[in-house]
Every structure is written in C-alpha cells, then in structure tokens.
Amino acid sequence: MIDLQGIEPDSAAQLRQAFDHKKLAHSYLFVDPTAERAKTTAYWLACLFNCTGKNRPDGTCRNCQQILSGNHPDVLLISPEGRETLGIDQVRPLKAELAKSPVESTCRFFFIESAEKLTAPAANALLNLLEEPIAPVVTILLTTNSNQILPTVRSRTQLLTFGASSTDSKTSQLLASGLTPAELAEVGETTDLDQQIKYYYEEVLADDLKSVVTAYQLAALAPSHAIQKYVLIQLKLKAQAGLRQPAVQMANMKFLAGLVEVDKLRFSHVNFKQALEYLALQGKR
Numbered sequence: 001m002i003d004l005q006g007i008e009p010d011s012a013a014q015l016r017q018a019f020d021h022k023k024l025a026h027s028y029l030f031v032d033p034t035a036e037r038a039k040t041t042a043y044w045l046a047c048l049f050n051c052t053g054k055n056r057p058d059g060t061c062r063n064c065q066q067i068l069s070g071n072h073p074d075v076l077l078i079s080p081e082g083r084e085t086l087g088i089d090q091v092r093p094l095k096a097e098l099a100k101s102p103v104e105s106t107c108r109f110f111f112i113e114s115a116e117k118l119t120a121p122a123a124n125a126l127l128n129l130l131e132e133p134i135a136p137v138v139t140i141l142l143t144t145n146s147n148q149i150l151p152t153v154r155s156r157t158q159l160l161t162f163g164a165s166s167t168d169s170k171t172s173q174l175l176a177s178g179l180t181p182a183e184l185a186e187v188g189e190t191t192d193l194d195q196q197i198k199y200y201y202e203e204v205l206a207d208d209l210k211s212v213v214t215a216y217q218l219a220a221l222a223p224s225h226a227i228q229k230y231v232l233i234q235l236k237l238k239a240q241a242g243l244r245q246p247a248v249q250m251a252n253m254k255f256l257a258g259l260v261e262v263d264k265l266r267f268s269h270v271n272f273k274q275a276l277e278y279l280a281l282q283g284k285r
C-alpha cells in the first residue's frame with residue numbers, strides 16, 4: 001500500500017496546478033535520486049484524478065484505495081522486478097491496454113519504474129505512446145538518473161526533477177513548523193495568499209482597523225484546514241521574526257499570545273474568519 005504522506009510537496013503542487021488548469025502533459029519524466037517520492041507522487045496524481053472525496057486526493061475513497069493498493073484497472077505499473085533491463089515484452093502490454101477503453105475512469109495512468117533500464121527497442125516502442133497517445137493516457141517514466149534515458153524519450157516527456165528544491169528554505173521551514181507534505185501540496189500556489197497574510201499582519205500590528213476587512217478577505221482565501229494551518233504558521237513566523245525588532249517587540253508578543261489561543265481551535269470556514277477578527281481586534285481590548 002502506497003502512503004500519500006511520502007509525496008514531494010513542490011512537485012505535487014506543480015502537478016495539481018497543471019491538473020486544475022487541465023494542462024497535464026501526456027508524458028512525464030520524474031527524476032528522483034531516491035526514487036520513492038517520485039513513485040508516490042505518480043500514484044498521488046492518479047488519486048487526484050480519480051478521487052471521489054471532498055479533499056482530493058483523500059487517499060481513503062474506493063478509487064484512492066484501489067490505486068494505492070495497486071488494484072485500479074486504469075492505473076498500471078511496469079517495473080523491472082529485479083531484472084537488469086526492461087525489454088519490449090514488458091512494454092507491450094501497455095500498447096495492448098491502450099487499444100481498450102479505460103475501465104473505470106476517463107484517463108489511464110501508466111507508470112514505468114526504473115525507466116533507465118528500458119532497452120532501446122522497448123524505448124522506441126514507447127515513443128508514439130509518449131508523443132501522441134491514441135487514447136487519454138498519462139505516462140510517467142520514473143528514474144533516478146535522467147542521463148541514462150535516451151534523448152528521443154527525454155525530448156518527448158515533460159521533466160519533473162524531485163529534490164531540486166528540497167533545500168528551499170520556505171518549504172523546509174513550513175515542514176519544520178508542522179505542515180505535512182500532503183498539506184503543503186494541498187495549499188499549492190500561495191502568491192495571493194501570502195500577500196493577504198502580509199497585509200493582515202502589518203495592519204494588525206499597526207492597530208489599523210482595516211485589518212478586520214483584511215481578516216475577512218484572508219479567511220475567504222483559506223477554505224480548507226490545510227490552508228488555514230498554513231496561514232497561522234506564516235503569521236507565527238512573521239511575529240517570531242518581529243520579536244527581534246525592539247520597536248515592535250511588545251506588539252508581536254501580544255500577537256503571538258493571540259495566535260496560541262487561536263491555534264488551539266480546529267476551524268470551520270466561518271469561525272476561521274472569527275478567529276482572524278479576534279486577533280485583529282485584540283489590541284483594541
């Protein structure tokens with residue numbers, strides 16, 4: 001059983017964005033020195049596509065369970081299974097499979113593990129699948145080393161490199177602050193959110209009444225528990241950084257104390273707004 005907690009958040013966030021904008025590529029090359037995160041992220045993508053739950057992918061609905069246990073009819077994994085090479089015989093079933101319609105969903109997912117082990121004939125047999133599939137399919141080649149992938153294959157796939165941004169200080173700071181990789185992926189793109197968080201924080205600190213309005217706007221951008229958690233973590237990091245500046249030290253201490261109170265609650269959308277209002281008005285009490 002694959003555990004969705006093992007995804008790489010940055011790559012998953014990129015894939016979610018492509019999925020949300022209906023811009024998923026036909027074929028990907030996932031390059032991951034550890035191999036495991038890329039494989040888990042491939043399964044995560046198939047779950048995202050097929051999940052019937054509310055927080056996609058939940059990992060718990062029937063489709064997700066089938067995918068994660070390797071039993072979904074439209075999600076196929078080809079792997080060398082201990083062999084030195086992946087030959088044409090291993091690849092052929094994919095082409096046969098493609099001639100049929102998907103069993104349960106509208107798109108199939110083919111995963112090829114250790115793609116660097118593809119023989120040249122097997123890789124060549126895959127080329128038209130990678131380029132222009134005759135049926136809706138997303139093929140993901142998984143490898144630990146992109147240099148061992150034939151250029152003809154590489155040029156037909158969209159490259160996604162895992163671990164490239166694992167030293168990204170924002171990501172590691174968020175993970176260290178208690179956001180899980182799955183939550184981080186759910187949060188996704190944060191440009192607008194980060195801006196509202198910044199306004200809100202600055203207005204609260206300045207005792208500006210606009211912060212009540214901003215609280216409302218910020219809450220509207222944070223409909224899920226994961227995003228709310230992200231907002232609270234970012235506010236906390238800002239306040240902690242603010243403690244180092246003597247002029248605003250007291251205001252930040254007060255803000256942090258308010259955050260501790262707020263952090264104890266698990267929010268619905270409505271009372272997340274109230275919590276932000278409470279924080280905004282704290283200085284007025």
Ligand SMILES: [Zn+2]
Pocket residue numbers: 047050051052053057058059060061062063064065
């Ligand atoms: Zn699901």
